[in-house]
Amino acid sequence: MIAQFLPQLQQLHVFINRCYEVFHNIICQLHAFLTLKSSFLERAQERKLIRMWRSLGLLLSVLISLDEIIRQQSTLQQHWQSYYRAMQLVAHNPSQFDARSDLLQPLQGLIASIDQSIMQANLYKNCCQQMFDKNIHDNLQFSERMKGITIEMFEKWDRVAADDMPDKRHLMTIVALVLCHMFIFRTVDKKMMRIVWNSYKKLPLFHLSGYVIWSPCEFMLENMIDVDRIIDKKMIAAMIAAKSAQFVQNMETLPREAANAANILDEWKCDMNEKMKETPERISKNHLTLRISLFLRGIRYADLLCRLLKTLMSRLVIEQKAISRSSASAAFRLIETIKEIEEIFCKWWYDVLESCQEAVQYCSAKLIHLINTVHQTIRSESDFSYHTVDTLSALTVAENALLGSISRTSLIVVGTALEMACYTASKIFRGSDVEKIDELLLRLDTLSSLGNIIFRTCNCSFLFWHRSFIAAYFNAIIEDNNSRPELFFGAINDIETILGSDESALDRRVKESIRDELYELYEKLYLKKLCEAVETDLRLTVHSHLQLDDRTPKDPMHDINMRLVNLLQMPAVQLFDRLIDVKRYVEKYLESTFYDLTAVALHDSNTYMAMSLLAEQKYNLILCQSRLPFQKLDQGPDVLFVARNIDSFVESYNYNLNEQFFIEKDSKSKQLTILTTEHVANSIRTHGMGIMHTTINHAYQFLKKKFYVFSQLLYDDRIRNQLVKDERYFHQNAEKLGKMYPVSRAQRFSAAIRLLGVSDDDLYLDKLRILITEIGNVMGYVRLVRSGGVEANMQSLGFLPSLDDIPSFEPLAINAKLSPESISAAKVLDNVFDVAKKNINQSDNYLQILVEAFAPELRGNTNTKYEHLNFFYMIVPPLTINYVDRMLSCKGKLGRRARQNNTFTDDGFILGVAFILVLLDQHSYFSDLNWFQSVAHECEEEIYNASLGARSSSSKIASDPSAAIRLAKLDQYQKV
Structure with a gap:
């Protein structure tokens, strides 16, 4: 170091x-x-x-x-x-x-x-x-x-x-x-x-x-x-008492000076503007005198305030005393007053220089006149001694120095020459003339270096040693309605004048270190607080409809909203060589915050859009669009979330094949959530077409686990033996049965399976049905996502006149000799249309992709590991009976007040059975059973027998209500 x-x-x-x-x-x-x-x-x-x-x-x-x-x-x-x-x-x-x-x-x-x-x-x-x-x-x-x-x-x-x-x-x-x-x-x-x-x-x-x-x-x-x-000791005690009294007086004077500063400054500023705007062809002596007195009055007042602040703040540090909030606020106002005085001088600087030059000419002419008068008087004397010659020579030197441009060097020459002429000791000048000469020399010295005097008296570089005071100012800007940060930053920039003027590496590092330290204070204590205050105000305003109106009248002088507006309208401030735009900083903060919060919670996108519009209307903050795809009010469940939690989704939702939607089985609220094609299209517009591939990946991983469970359920020897027995019975008696698998055989199979072990209060067939339903729900979800993709692409191409004749814009842009940027944009547009058209034409059959993924592994003719699945089609009839019984039971509970299940559709089972039959290549075997024709024939026969019995004894129905119930049940079977 x-x-x-x-x-x-x-x-x-x-x-x-x-x-x-x-x-x-x-x-x-x-x-x-x-x-x-x-x-x-x-x-x-x-x-x-x-x-x-x-x-x-x-x-x-x-x-x-x-x-x-x-x-x-x-x-x-x-x-x-x-x-x-x-x-x-x-x-x-x-x-x-x-x-x-x-x-x-x-x-x-x-x-x-x-x-x-x-x-x-x-x-x-x-x-x-x-x-x-x-x-x-x-x-x-x-x-x-x-x-x-x-x-x-x-x-x-x-x-x-x-x-x-x-x-x-x-x-x-x-x-x-x-x-x-x-x-x-x-x-x-x-x-x-x-x-x-x-x-x-x-x-x-x-x-x-x-x-x-x-x-x-x-x-x-x-x-x-x-x-x-x-x-003596009394003199020392009096001096110490005077020091203490000055400190107390300064502390008392500080708030009073701050209170008077505004009035004094306004009066001086008004006089300056009035006198400087007067531009006569020839400025009179009185007008010039008034101008110079105004300049000196402003300089004297700035010097008074600067001295007061320097002495007081340094004594506070040395004596380790704290300053009160009111005194600190008063000190802030005094610093701003000093810099405003400097700012007014800068505003009228060319006029100030012109007035000073004219005043210098006037003073030098008056001084020359005084010297020349004495010079002529001495020359008129007849007796020339050596002393007289020396005096005349000195006066001549003074006159010649005043005839040239007035500078500090020339004034030193004039003063020294006059002293060599003994202008104060001898009687060549009258007493009043001596005082005039001293006054004129002092005035010339002041006017010739007025710029340096203004810089010295208005320089607030002492803040370098009081950076905690700067931090206190930054911390109070928002609450202090009288603060003017642009003036205070002028005082802060004075620190640069004491950090070295050359461009050495050491000076640059010191300046950068101090600049970064001050910027961190400004950002931490003011900028971030301002951003949070603006964000909080926007958030409260957007949600103001959720709270009662405050009837308390607001004080316009302390309205935080007006204060924020004024702070955001403040021009950019300079910190050494760095320009800080407060408004742009707040805009970037809000842009980043709104983007991050919208990205993690897209359902709040409408709220942040409203806050962005309100920021422009209320604070004139122009925020860039986040470019995130916004959600709609009827967004529904997010497809990406469903794909990631597909296990719970297929358990909690039922699928409707005809209308193609999912509906929640049960809910703690009074509403049930649904997932439709429109909801999927909205999610695709939010996340992009890539989520369709994500859906397939999650579906594949889910099916892998479920098919393993499916294989374990059918691996039981008792189940397999029963299936083999039923398959042999059907083929041996096909002609006798009319090539229709009998319903009674399926019912006996269900009764036999009931004897097998159960777990979690679910029978074997119930567990298998639920498993197949979940598999079918997954396939329904894949189908729904595919339809949603088509819907999203159709909406994106809705403004095209014809999908069969989409022009290519890149050749048109090339032929029109457009700019390379326009040609690149046309190429991107063509690519968008090609991708959308490809998606609409359903070039990707996701169901077929899943079949091709699992079929080689599960089909028994290619893999002996899964031979026990070869007779799956024989268990479908008992499963359908179990499914119908459950659907009738669920529909019977819909009208009850204390319902636990709201199921009225469950087409996932149907889609799951169809998918597994295709996957195992057993669809033709199941068709040979003519199972649905057998069920229809059985229902018609039972209805006929029940109706025949009713006609033979009409009173029997009245005495035995089970006959009517049986007819109604058979009718429901046919509908299901």
């Missing part, structure tokens, strides 16, 4: 050494100038060179700032000590660390110099305690000159601070000169120290940088010699 930071420390070390040299040189030059002989320059002692002394103080204040910053960086100090000890270890044994001794020695020298000059945080004291010639240390005249100038500077600062904001940088300069006087001349001037000590009454402390708070009086206590003799 320190190794990477070492180049910056080396640059700082070079800069500090240069500061030492400049300080030493200036002191020597000032001393030499003061002791200059008259032969070189007459009355040199009268020239105070205050600007040179002020520059010297500014140089020392830079070193003081560096000392305070380094002293506050505990992490840097710890890392440096670890690095310093490690490098000492390397220096003692270079070979152990593979270090080159010829390069190590200069590095060690640099590290030692940095440790002595920078890390000890004594830059200011070391600079002031440099060795000078003895005549400088002992020169009382030089000491009095420095003392007098310092006191004069403080008195002027004190007069200005009484009516305006205290200049903190100027005060720091004065304190630096006061202590520098003590170090150079090795004596403490009690009067001067006490005069400067009273500065705490105007400014007890102020913010320097980061968390650093600097107190002039405390700095004097730390560095003053014989402090107990100069400053």
Whole structure:
């Protein structure tokens, strides 16, 4: 870490050494100038060179700032000590660390110099305690000159601070000169120290940088010699009390300033817009003066707010005190006010520059006039002494500097030239003119650097050290109706100004790290909360018909819906080099959320479509379509879900062959679920044609398990022997029986099977019938899915005039010389039509596919393992009798109140028997039994006998109701 930071420390070390040299040189030059002989320059002692002394103080204040910053960086100090000890270890044994001794020695020298000059945080004291010639240390005249100038500077600062904001940088300069006087001349001037000590009454402390708070009086206590003799305990207690009072006053001032900020800003903004919109051909002096005063008023107010925030927030961190919610909200408003002032300056910037340029010309002309008047007066004198010539030369230099473009350099030349002319000490200028010259020079300095002043006073880079404060702002945006995030982001972007201006890899990584950290805070504390708030509002609005209306009147100033609308209308904000579109972020969140929730619950697609439309209507959020196939309100059971749970489906549903639908056997609710061709078509439109193949796969897996059970049921020797016996009996007596398998034989078979073991209260025939019914239900489901596929394709091709003459669009697009994209689209359209037409023509017979899959394995003539299935057709008659009895029993229960079963159709058994007969290639054998003709003949014969008996004795029916019941039962048999 320190190794990477070492180049910056080396640059700082070079800069500090240069500061030492400049300080030493200036002191020597000032001393030499003061002791200059008259032969070189007459009355040199009268020239105070205050600007040179002020520059010297500014140089020392830079070193003081560096000392305070380094002293506050505990992490840097710890890392440096670890690095310093490690490098000492390397220096003692270079070979152990593979270090080159010829390069190590200069590095060690640099590290030692940095440790002595920078890390000890004594830059200011070391600079002031440099060795000078003895005549400088002992020169009382030089000491009095420095003392007098310092006191004069403080008195002027004190007069200005009484009516305006205290200049903190100027005060720091004065304190630096006061202590520098003590170090150079090795004596403490009690009067001067006490005069400067009273500065705490105007400014007890102020913010320097980061968390650093600097107190002039405390700095004097730390560095003053014989402090107990100069400053007593009462003075120290008064200073400490003033510091505490300032903190309390700042805390109290913060909400009040925030409350007044809006009014002050509105008034200033109104005046700015009014004055800047006035564009006369020639701007008058009064109009120009009003404009400049407006500029300075805005800058002064921004500087006041920025100072208040910097000092207060830094003291809160140092003293580890929490800030209240109201005070934090007030601080938010003040930061937004500062950036709005900067924004107004940017809005009128070209007019501001033009006004400043005109004001500079006016001030420089007025200053030239004052200088030229004195110049002409002196030239008119008859007596020209060396002093007069020097004065005229200095005034000429000042005039020439003012005739050119006004810059900081030219103003330094003007000020120095006027001091060389002794404009304050001699009587060549009147007292009022001296004040005017100072005021004009100050005004020129301000106007020539107005852009830098605005940038400095409106710069909120101090937020870098208060990122928890930024997080608190992000967290309060939604609830705070007065927040203006676009202005606050302008303050956040000021952080970039202190992260390095060059494009080095280190600076880029630092910027990216801070940017990502701030974006994560913004996303976590604001963006995601905003998305959730919008989603919740949309969800509640869509389902508002399910809850009672709230009769409580809403406060329009605190209506969350209006707040969300305003936040979504906010323009995109910039975070360093990243642009954040809040509206688009919310749109992407809703698109992703609606897509995911629709994909896992397609039956809610209508709800999310309504929420998407509501988002556009209410918040102007344009959401992309999810491209998911939506379900209908009459969607019915999902085909894919049924295929995956086909075991429970075939047990819980009955199949109707004629109408081709499935109906639920029983339900806890008052409704029974059905599955029709239309429902299957809707599911296919939802999931695509691929689910048809999925259905076949699940059906195949299910049939594999069921045919294994089917084989086990028919493997019983007693069942097989009975089937063989019945088959032999039928073939031996075919002619006698009229080639019809007798019903009585089937009934005897059923009675014989009843003697076999049972399980779960189901007889053998019941178990076999249920198994065959489930197999038939599977086949019915496959048949239903196939019909649903045809229905879905027919609907997709419903707008074509003819299915037999579908044109090919790709050749038409090629002949029309359309774009490659159009040709590709035409090719896709042709492929869609071909697939749909193929599906309609039923090129895939799924029932035949299943037959071909199982037939080679189950037919006994090819596999001896399943020879016991060869006589299955002989058990069909007993099964049909069992099936008819059950259907009659179920229909008899339909009218009962406490019904347990709602079965009125069960064609799965019929389809299952037909499928197994085809699968085992026994359909012809079963046809030879003429079973259905035998049943019909038996019913007709019994009906005839019953009717004949009724005619012979009409009273018998009345006395024996069983005859009527028998007739009714035979009639039901025929219908079934």
